[in-house]
Every structure is written in C-alpha cells, then in structure tokens.
Amino acid sequence: MHNVVFFPQAGKGQWLAVIPDTISGITIPSINISSPIYPTHLQFWNDNAPNGLRILGDNIIIEELTITNVHVGIDIQGDNVQILKWTVTNVTGDVFQGNTDTAALYNGTIHNLLESLPYAQYHPDVGQWRTRGSNIVIDGVEVVPTSHPWARKSYQGIMFTDPLDEFKYCTIRNLIFPDGSPIHAVTFADASFCSVQNVDAPGYVNFRELRGIRSINNITNAKRDYFMTKIFDPVHQFKIDSKNIQDTPVAILFNNPGAIVRYGANKWLGAIYTPESLLDYQRSRRQDLERFEHPQRGIRAIAIILLNKRRRGLNTVRKIIEDYAPPSRAGGDNSNQATENYVQTVAKAVGVDADTEISVFDWYVMFNMVRAIVSVECAKQDQYPDEMYNLALIEAGVPAPGEEPIAKQVKTIAKSQEAQSSKVVVGAGAAGAAGTVATITKVAIDNADQVTSGIAGAPIHWLVYVLLCVNLAVMIGVGVLGWRIYSRRKLSNNLDIV
Secondary structure: OOOOEEOOOOOOOOEEEEEOOOOEEEEEOOEEEEOOOOOOOHHHHHHHOOEEEEEOOEEEEEOOEEEEEEOOOEEEOOOOEEEOOEEEEEEOOOOEEEOOOOEEEEEEEEEEEEOOOOOOOOOOEEEEEEOOOEOEEEEEEEEEOOOOOOEOOOEEEEEEEOOOOOEEOOEEEEEEOOOEOOOEEEEEOOEEOOEEEEEEOOOEEEEOOOOOOOOOOEEEOOOOOHHHHOOOOHHHHOOOOHHHHHHOOHHHHOOOOOOEEOOOOOOOOOEOOOHHHOOHHHOOOOOOEOOEOOHHHHHHHHHHHHHHHHHOOOOEHHHHHHHHOOEHHHOOOEOHHHHHHHHHHHHHHHOOOOOOEOOOOOHHHHHHHHHHHHHHHOOOOOOOOHHHHHHHHHHHOOOOOOOOOOOOOEOOOOOOOOOOEEEEOOOHHHHHHHOOOOOOOOEEOOOHHHOEOOOOOOOOOHHHHHHHHHHHHHHHHHHHHHHHHHHHHHHHHHOOOO
16 A cells, blocks of 8 residues: 555645555555544534545556545546546545546445535535546446435536536446436536436536537437527526516526627527527517527626626726626716616625725626626516526636636637627616617627636737747847847957958
8 A cells, every 4th residue: 555645634625645646557456545524513524624535646546445534535637547446425525526538437436425515605516527538437426315414415416627628538327316406417518529328317418518619429318408408488487477578577588687789790608599499489579689598508698798807907896887887978878877876786796895806706706796787687586596606607617616726727719609799788677678778889708718717817818928929039139139240340349350
C-alpha cells in the first residue's frame, strides 16, 4: 500500500488518501478509507468533514475501493484509471468527480447519499465530470434508499459539464437513482458519439448541445432528453384557465421569462423558429418576442445576457438594468420612473445598493438578480421552482456554490449562432397585453461560449494576444535595428572612417 499516501488527520476539504502523479502503471487489490467523523452533528460535519480518495497517477487499476464518512468521495485526475468495484457510505458532496480522459468506474454502490447544506447554497451530484472526458465508462451505479435524516432528495445524477471541446465516446449504463431529480439523470453539456443505456431514475438523459450544434449520441432504455420530448406548456403546467390566457403575461406563455426580443439573425439555444412547432396560443401576439421550448432555456438566456453585460464593464445593478431596460432619458421607451423602480426592485433582491459594484459571476448575486428580473417581466405571476433557476445558471456557465472555478478556461468560440445581439422588453409581462414595447439601442451580446467560467472579469479575445505579440516583435525589431545602426556609427567614429 506504499503507492497510496494516507492523511488520517485530514480536515475539511482535504483528502484522506492520495495516489500521487509519480505513481503509474500499477494494480492495487483493495483500498479502505474511513474518516472518524460521522454525519450526526450538522455544523461539526460541515466544519470538519474531509474528502476520500484523489487519484493523480496514470494507468492505475483499483480492484476494490471502500470509502466511508466523507464530503467528496472519489476524484480522478490521472488518465486511464479503472476502479472495478467501489462502495461509498455517508457522503454529502459529489460521490465521484473527474477531469481526465480514458477512465472507468464499474459496480458502484452508494449508501446514505446525504446533504448537509441547503440546496441553494450547494447542490452536489452523484457524479460530475468536468473539462476533459473522452472514453469514459461508468457501468453500474446504484444509490440505495436511506432513512437517514440528512437524506438527499431529488438529487442530480451524473453531469458532464464545462467541456473544453466536447465529451466523446463515453458509455454510461446500468444506473439506479430511485429518488433522483425529475429532470437530470444523466446530462452532457456537449457530447458526440456517447451512449447512455439502462437508466432507472425519475429524470431524463439530456444532451444539452450548448454550442448549438446537433450531436450524434445514443439513448437506450432511458427517458429521452427532457427538453426534446415536447414543448413546455405553461397553461397546462401552471393550470392557467383558458379563459385567462389573454390576461397572462406573454413572458410566461412564451417560456421567455426575461421577455427577450428577437434581433436579426441571432438564435438562442432552445428558441423556436418554426411556427408549426409552437403551441396554438403562442402563434399570435407579440411576434417580436422569442419563444423558448422550455422556460429553463429562457432563464439561461437572461443569465448569459447579464454575464456579457459584465464583460462590457457594467458592474452595478443600476448600470445593468438601465442597459437591460433603458429609460426615456437614454433613448428608451420606458419612463424614467419605471426603469428606476425596476432598478430598485432588483437591487433589493440582490441585497445591495443600486450603485454598489457587484459580480454576476457570484452565484447568489446572479440567482437573485435573474429571479428579480423574471418577477418584473412576468408581473409577479411566475411560478418557476428554484431548481429550474439553478439548472439554468449551471447551463449558462455560472460557477455553482462549492464548485472550484476552472482558472483561465474560456469555452470554445464561434460555433454557435446564439447571442450575437439582442433587444429586451421591459415589463412585457405586464404591458404585453396592451401591446407596449420598450426598445433599446442595439447592444452586442457576445457569443455565449466566450463567457469565462468562474472569473469575475472580461476574457480577452485571442486576437488581442496576437496583436500584442506582433507589436512587441516590431518594437524589439526596431530596437535591435537602432542599436546596430548606433553601434556601426560609433565604431566608424572610433576608427575615423568617413
């Protein structure tokens, strides 16, 4: 067992055991890891619970792994890692997570899948793969139901998020998630040639296609993509009386909670551009507004607009909302007082002064800001659950609470037709029935895939680096040339050469 380094005194966020990157090409018959801290006292657990096993080495095979009493169970960073059988008991974070290529987990059992923090603060998954992930095999994961008082309910299953390019050739099969999320059993951000088979769970298998490119994947014996099965029908879902449809805010009817206006050739992910795909009551009224297949996609669009406003230097509630819904003094169609009321409503929801600098890359700021915008645009008639906001923000690239940002990662650019530019309606929910539209000066909403995950600032386009390098090279060249001319003249003077 000298290949595994143990840290029995590990504390909060530390690993009880690590296989270092200096170890490679070995088979370990068994590893048993246990923390002395039991999930009985909530605050003590949150202050002290360690993580289980981190694998940094490549070409590692573990025949049997047992982990007990941990926050995060398994973290795989090395390539070509295989775990043939594993059990995790008493876990409050991600049961397993990875950031690597060519890995396999077989025959996993989870006892006491727990949560120790409110969902709004931290929402772990059964498994999460981030950034890299080709040839990943997850074959056999069962969450055993528990009566523990901290039992995790409606938990998300396995999430593949934040790809540098896309996840390829992954095989996920034989999953049993009895109390899982009604939406997410297995979700890929972007993937090609992946297969998901035999999923026994309330949720769906989702291939998000966040770059707007249709991918080729296989789903067998599992609920197919939540968003692709049918358009979300708000009249049915929210039990709106058919007699009251005309009085219902169009932002709700169109699954467009931010009342986002169509602009030019811009195409949002999840927006509907074929009239035959619309529900009957979505075909009339306000042809200028986007229609989304699901309100989660509409909420995601709001978050992306806010992220890109931050990239443009808008860093207070007032600056953001006055750009989102401009007042008449700035050329907008909204009264100055209407926009000011909007500003104060959002500032109050965020819990700051309207002129205080904020970062929409902060989960809580973004969550409360988006929800306040939705409330205004939907005339306070919105009924969207917190989970829908959470999932929309994750899809938009906002770092979730407790999630380590991927430093300096910029998602791939220019493969989507989404969010080149946009216009927004203020109070379309309240004013939409009367036909009042607020217009704004064209504002460029940069491609969503250019948003930097987890960095509260504007990512610099690669072209800027190229130009800087060219300028630097020219300056060096001029300097060298000048020095050579100066040297030659000085030498000529010293030798009295004319």
